[in-house]
Amino acid sequence: MASYFASESGTVNGGSGTDIDPWGPQTGPTLNCMERALDGLITQNPTDGDILNLSDASTITLTKNFDTSTYGVPTQTARLTIRGYTTSEGDGGKATIDGAATYGMVNTAVDYVDLIDLTIQNSGSAKSIDMDNFCNVIRCTCDNRVDLDAACTVFGCDITATGSTIALLIENRCVVAYNWLSAGTAEAIYSNNVDTVIYRNIVNMSGAGVAIRLTQRDNSVDHNSILGTSNAGTGILFVTTNRLAHQITNNLIEGVATGINFASPIDNLVLYAGNAFRDNTTDESGKQNVIIDEDNELALGSALYAKSGANTFANRATYFAPADVGNLRAGAWGGLGLDKGAVQSVAAGGGGTTGRQGLHSIESGAV
Numbered sequence: 001m002a003s004y005f006a007s008e009s010g011t012v013n014g015g016s017g018t019d020i021d022p023w024g025p026q027t028g029p030t031l032n033c034m035e036r037a038l039d040g041l042i043t044q045n046p047t048d049g050d051i052l053n054l055s056d057a058s059t060i061t062l063t064k065n066f067d068t069s070t071y072g073v074p075t076q077t078a079r080l081t082i083r084g085y086t087t088s089e090g091d092g093g094k095a096t097i098d099g100a101a102t103y104g105m106v107n108t109a110v111d112y113v114d115l116i117d118l119t120i121q122n123s124g125s126a127k128s129i130d131m132d133n134f135c136n137v138i139r140c141t142c143d144n145r146v147d148l149d150a151a152c153t154v155f156g157c158d159i160t161a162t163g164s165t166i167a168l169l170i171e172n173r174c175v176v177a178y179n180w181l182s183a184g185t186a187e188a189i190y191s192n193n194v195d196t197v198i199y200r201n202i203v204n205m206s207g208a209g210v211a212i213r214l215t216q217r218d219n220s221v222d223h224n225s226i227l228g229t230s231n232a233g234t235g236i237l238f239v240t241t242n243r244l245a246h247q248i249t250n251n252l253i254e255g256v257a258t259g260i261n262f263a264s265p266i267d268n269l270v271l272y273a274g275n276a277f278r279d280n281t282t283d284e285s286g287k288q289n290v291i292i293d294e295d296n297e298l299a300l301g302s303a304l305y306a307k308s309g310a311n312t313f314a315n316r317a318t319y320f321a322p323a324d325v326g327n328l329r330a331g332a333w334g335g336l337g338l339d340k341g342a343v344q345s346v347a348a349g350g351g352g353t354t355g356r357q358g359l360h361s362i363e364s365g366a367v
Helices: 033-041
Strands: 002-011 049-054 078-085 095-098 105-107 113-116 119-121 130-133 136-137 153-155 159-160 166-170 173-177 180-184 187-191 197-199 204-205 211-213 219-222 226-228 236-237 245-249 253-256 258-264 270-272 277-278 283-284 291-295
Touching: 002 033, 033 049, 078 095, 078 119, 095 277, 113 119, 159 166, 166 180, 180 187, 180 291, 204 211, 211 219, 226 236
Parallel strands: 002 049, 049 078, 078 113, 095 119, 105 130, 113 136, 136 153, 153 173, 159 180, 166 187, 173 197, 180 204, 187 211, 197 219, 204 226, 211 236, 219 245, 226 253, 236 258, 245 270, 253 277, 258 283, 270 291
Antiparallel strands: none
16 A cells, blocks of 8 residues: 655645655645645555555644545555554554534545544534445544444444434444443444444443444344443343344443343344343343343442543543452353453463453453
8 A cells, every 4th residue: 555644734735745744734725634635646546545644743624524536436455544643654643633613534425444543523513434335443532423334343442422312323244342432311332234243342321322222133242341320321222123133242231221121022132141230220121032041140239340540541441340240250151261341350460460451352362
């Protein structure tokens, strides 16, 4: 892939698109550095695609929604990647894109775009991100709704539902994993189609919303941690009338009105196991047609999470570490010695920690 660099602190109407001389913004007409790069400076690589690296030195303010009409059409083999950086490509720097209370990374016709290491803020009534199929959103911070269509992934993001009824909307064959969502009274993860994988996410709720809504069949929802603060709303809600899910396993749900609501008649929820509940008005509602129903711990008497320090994205692995209650630690269904919930506990031993640390195992493989 061809790599280019742009910075809002770069030379106005200048730069060569390299890491030492990034493209700057444009005057007459006014374009930020990203828009300028995509509006004619980058010649699309139709074979391998392109990476546009955006500097974190200064905020990039949008003058329009995300526009690739001049750049070209990304494809499966020639993707377009927009990525933040500090000094070099892939160094973890996080560029800030501001929507000026009007715009977002919104282009509902574009496929094959990757957004990596970006903060997308202040989109007003627009969504933070709204794209079509085969897109990836990785390690991004969004203060408004994110919508993606088929075969997309959302990994390691911090998403807040500000002024929206939904934080994250996904369609069929999507994977949502390792995210931290603050939903308030909104819907946090809204799966609007089939075959989605929702894995190791943390969802905060403060009202009558839904942490995870499943509207279609054949979904897998595993190792998520859900925390409500007002005994309102629903942890996991099923809204479908046919083959609901392959599995719902090892989720932790605390402090909501209904932990899991099997709201509609269903045909064969294959595996419902290892989930744990605490301080919900009702842990389970309408459970039916479950083939395997094992080790679901209802009405545990103590908090499910350590709740140490601040409940923030940065401190999520500490705050949401599983408490030593019930079978939460090393008792996840499946027999691999994993903890329940999104976060794996830290255990002392041998002068250091064991392999379970942070949001997932630091060892290679599943265990």
